[in-house]
Amino acid sequence: MQTLDKYLELFQKNRKQIGKDDPPFMKKLRDTAIASFRQSGFPGRKEERYRYTHLEPVFDGELSFDFQPRQIHFDDDEIFSCDVPLLDSMVVTVLNGFFHHPGKEALTRLDNGIIYGSLKEAIGQYPDLVKKFLGKNAPTSDEPFVALNTAFSQDGIFLYVPEGVRMERPIQIINLLLSDKNHMVHHRNLFVLESNAVAQVIICDHTLSPHMFLTNSVTEAYTGENADLDLLRLQNEHNNSCQVTNTWISQERHSRCQHGTITLHGGIVRNNLRINMVGEGAETSALGLFLTDKMQQVDSYTVIDHRKPQCTSNQYYKGVLDDISTGAFNGKIHVHPDAQKTEAFQTNNNILLSDTAKMYTKPRLEIYADDVKCSHGATVGQLDEEALFYLQSRGISKEEGRLMLMDAFTWDVISKIKHPSLQERITELVGKRLRGELSRCNNCAMHCQE
Amino acid sequence: MLEIKDLKVNIEDKEILKGINLSVKAGEVHAIMGPNGSGKSTLASALAGRDYFNITHGKIIYEGKDLTELTPEDRAREGIFLGFQYPVEIPGVSMVNFLRTSINSMRKYRGQDPLPAGDFLKLMREKKKIVEIDSDLTNRSVNEGFSGGEKKKNEIFQMALLEPKLAILDETDSGLDIDALRIVSNGVNKLRSPENATIIITHYQRLLDYIVPDVVHVLYKGRIVKSGDKSLAKELEEHGYEWIKQEVDANA
Numbered sequence: 107m108q109t110l111d112k113y114l115e116l117f118q119k120n121r122k123q124i125g126k127d128d129p130p131f132m133k134k135l136r137d138t139a140i141a142s143f144r145q146s147g148f149p150g151r152k153e154e155r156y157r158y159t160h161l162e163p164v165f166d167g168e169l170s171f172d173f174q175p176r177q178i179h180f181d182d183d184e185i186f187s188c189d190v191p192l193l194d195s196m197v198v199t200v201l202n203g204f205f206h207h208p209g210k211e212a213l214t215r216l217d218n219g220i221i222y223g224s225l226k227e228a229i230g231q232y233p234d235l236v237k238k239f240l241g242k243n244a245p246t247s248d249e250p251f252v253a254l255n256t257a258f259s260q261d262g263i264f265l266y267v268p269e270g271v272r273m274e275r276p277i278q279i280i281n282l283l284l285s286d287k288n289h290m291v292h293h294r295n296l297f298v299l300e301s302n303a304v305a306q307v308i309i310c311d312h313t314l315s316p317h318m319f320l321t322n323s324v325t326e327a328y329t330g331e332n333a334d335l336d337l338l339r340l341q342n343e344h345n346n347s348c349q350v351t352n353t354w355i356s357q358e359r360h361s362r363c364q365h366g367t368i369t370l371h372g373g374i375v376r377n378n379l380r381i382n383m384v385g386e387g388a389e390t391s392a393l394g395l396f397l398t399d400k401m402q403q404v405d406s407y408t409v410i411d412h413r414k415p416q417c418t419s420n421q422y423y424k425g426v427l428d429d430i431s432t433g434a435f436n437g438k439i440h441v442h443p444d445a446q447k448t449e450a451f452q453t454n455n456n457i458l459l460s461d462t463a464k465m466y467t468k469p470r471l472e473i474y475a476d477d478v479k480c481s482h483g484a485t486v487g488q489l490d491e492e493a494l495f496y497l498q499s500r501g502i503s504k505e506e507g508r509l510m511l512m513d514a515f516t517w518d519v520i521s522k523i524k525h526p527s528l529q530e531r532i533t534e535l536v537g538k539r540l541r542g543e544l545s546r547c548n549n550c551a552m553h554c555q556e
Numbered sequence: 557m558l559e560i561k562d563l564k565v566n567i568e569d570k571e572i573l574k575g576i577n578l579s580v581k582a583g584e585v586h587a588i589m590g591p592n593g594s595g596k597s598t599l600a601s602a603l604a605g606r607d608y609f610n611i612t613h614g615k616i617i618y619e620g621k622d623l624t625e626l627t628p629e630d631r632a633r634e635g636i637f638l639g640f641q642y643p644v645e646i647p648g649v650s651m652v653n654f655l656r657t658s659i660n661s662m663r664k665y666r667g668q669d670p671l672p673a674g675d676f677l678k679l680m681r682e683k684k685k686i687v688e689i690d691s692d693l694t695n696r697s698v699n700e701g702f703s704g705g706e707k708k709k710n711e712i713f714q715m716a717l718l719e720p721k722l723a724i725l726d727e728t729d730s731g732l733d734i735d736a737l738r739i740v741s742n743g744v745n746k747l748r749s750p751e752n753a754t755i756i757i758t759h760y761q762r763l764l765d766y767i768v769p770d771v772v773h774v775l776y777k778g779r780i781v782k783s784g785d786k787s788l789a790k791e792l793e794e795h796g797y798e799w800i801k802q803e804v805d806a807n808a
Binding site: 490492493495496497498499500501502503504506507510511513514515517518 | 646
């Protein structure tokens with residue numbers, strides 16, 4: 107049986123279980139999604155967008171899938187210690203794609219009107235609010251993995267920040283994967299910031315058992331007029347896992363968004379980012395940093411859609427690749443005919459530490475307006491031998507010198523992370539990763555790998 | 557202190573140094589002069605351990621040790637300092653981090669504990685005075701955005717911090733205006749002592765007005781073709797290198 111048919115059958119056979127409490131709009135959304143997916147299927151090897159990352163064989167593997175949250179009893183504190191422990195944040199835990207809230211409310215509404223918690227619960231409690239946004243910015247026809255997620259996702263995190271409300275503390279979403287067999291997860295986040303709202307979201311991914319995990323997640327975010335969203339993703343799954351993230355952000359007038367993806371570990375990682383600037387004067391910055399070794403594959407695919415005048419976008423992606431790892435960056439800036447006075451910049455710099463690591467980079471500009479400032483640049487190179495010799499000539503060992511140069515290379519991206527304690531922690535994590543001291547089991551207390 | 561015996565060095569297949577003999581004793585200042593392309597910088601780089609230079613013949617004995625057996629970092633830790641002709645800009649590596657790592661690497665090699673932060677800052681302040689370096693420069697990335705003069709001052713500043721036994725200054729005077737030249741030379745003179753030695757590589761005699769050498773060598777076509785006292789430098793200033801070239805080429 108073809109992989110596509112397997113998924114169509116999985117959907118049809120379990121149609122009653124998938125979203126069994128769905129209101130009518132959700133049922134419709136899923137039906138449209140599965141129809142889109144039936145049409146597109148998995149992207150083939152010849153499809154340009156997925157040229158360097160072939161995901162169908164991964165989806166074809168023997169993988170379990172949950173239609174209801176599994177009753178796994180565990181104490182967060184006992185088996186898991188957070189990567190960013192000093193951050194004063196509101197922590198929400200997602201276990202295998204379901205909001206994990208033992209003994210707590212599935213959805214919390216604060217006095218200032220902020221709502222956060224389970225998306226599934228939000229669909230039940232606030233169907234009109236969710237309906238207004240869910241699936242509106244991440245259309246299933248655009249991207250097969252968004253379609254697949256829309257059909258299958260059961261839960262995830264919902265965040266709503268009302269007009270003019272500033273979240274005092276960041277919300278930290280910890281995605282935990284824990285299973286006794288190879289397992290697949292489709293989870294979905296929806297963040298809505300009304301006009302003048304301010305929020306910071308940190309998403310961390312962790313695998314707590316050695317099984318192969320396949321995650322296909324969709325995060326949709328809406329930033330209203332003059333709203334401010336800071337969204338940072340820290341990827342640290344084990345190397346026997348595969349992760350597809352789809353982040354679709356829509357920006358209204360004068361809104362600001364900072365998006366960052368830091369990839370420390372993970373077997374096959376594909377990050378799709380799409381920023382849709384639908385209002386004038388919106389600003390966005392997209393940061394990416396990945397560090398790979400062994401057989402890791404990390405593929406970043408970004409599309410920044412400048413639809414209205416006077417929007418600014420800055421993309422800054424960097425990679426350090428070792429061993430036989432592979433990286434790809436495909437970044438498109440699309441300036442629509444209306445989008446005069448656009449300023450769009452893109453940089454992608456990569457360092458190969460071995461003769462066998464591979465990096466594919468493809469910056470793309472499509473400009474249909476005539477009064478714009480755009481630039482893009484991409485480099486793939488080695489550590490600067492002259493600089494290394496200079497350090498050595500001052501008594502610094504070659505090994506230490508290499509690390510200093512790599513720290514410097516990565517600092518360019520890390521220094522742009524706004525939150526100081528987060529910046530500090532990421533500096534430390536990246537430093538440890540470069541020194542080979544960061545085990546993927548660092549934050550797990552189960553010691554199953556040791 | 558340093559004994560170079562019949563040193564031959566290739567870059568790829570091309571022989572650049574064709575048998576250098578040089579002996580430097582503690583307390584001495586040697587100047588190595590010569591026209592462009594004579595192999596001066598190759599000699600400096602070979603001493604510091606740059607790996608694309610291939611030593612095909614001869615020996616470099618430093619303090620009784622075969623230098624060619626040592627990595628560049630171990631040569632530095634043994635007290636050899638190379639002042640670069642073109643100091644490298646290293647964006648993202650702060651001067652402070654660079655200098656501290658450097659000093660502590662040397663200390664570790666000598667079995668000493670890392671220098672406490674307070675002592676390190678004090679040492680920096682003290683040594684900055686020697687080369688009249690701007691405080692602001694040490695807050696930046698290594699050599700990044702430094703002017704030509706600032707880069708050269710920075711080399712001498714590092715030399716002051718590291719207190720080498722043997723300093724090799726490669727074209728330290730090139731690109732310096734008269735004030736910077738004075739400051740750089742003063743720095744070098746202040747660091748002179750009976751225990752250490754300096755090799756000054758230069759194209760012009762100008763620097764030697766400030767730093768008076770004990771011995772002057774002329775390097776031409778990969779060989780030392782003439783050695784003498786400081787008056788040799790004067791002679792070269794007056795007559796250029798032409799007469800030496802003719803002399804050597806006539807004998808060849």
